[in-house]
Amino acid sequence: MRQLILSFILLQPLLFLLYMLFISGVEDPIKFIYTLTGATALTLLYITTTLSLLRRSINLLRYRRTVGLFSFFYALLHLLNFLILDMELDLVSALNETFDKPFIFFGMASFLILLFMAITSHRSLFPRYFKYHKMIYIVILLSTIHFVMAQKALSIPQWGYLGVMALISILKVLQRSGIVKL
Secondary structure, eight states: OHHHHHHHTHHHHHHHHHHHIIIISSSSSHHHHHHHHHHHHHHHHHHHHHHHHHTSSOOGGHHHHHHHHHHHHHHHHHHHHHIIIIIOOHHHHHHHHHHHOOOHHHHHHHHHHHHHHHTTSTTTHHHHHHGGGEEEHHHHHHHHHHHHHHHHOOOOHHHHHHHHHHHHHHHHHHHHSSOOOO
């Protein structure tokens, strides 16, 4: 039941996206989809990592897989927006854009790692590929760089994402070294 409630909560950004697109209306739908799906995927990545950091004080690890898979879901919607709406299924143009614009390259690299992690998060595969799931920190780094570069200017939200990424990284290093026990 708790997983169902969590899934319902994690679907709220999608419901908001659909409401804004089809009922309320937005000026630039492609940009709106990029922003909402990208920010949601990145935020859920941060939450996934934070659940691991706080496992000693608040044990919510049983929800980490669900949150991580929803992060992948929103990243997939972000990618589909790029391929279908923005590139109009012109895969050659999409590939050229990927190599011409570094922020897209960082996003694609991040997505490929996230895809691997989503596939190998299945209960039968996870024990074999557990050690590769530490690549989430690379995904967070690449995704944050992608997000900040896509905005073309650092504003308060971008500084916030950079700050959260730095805080998670510092806490993880301190936790691993035994200096901090969360």
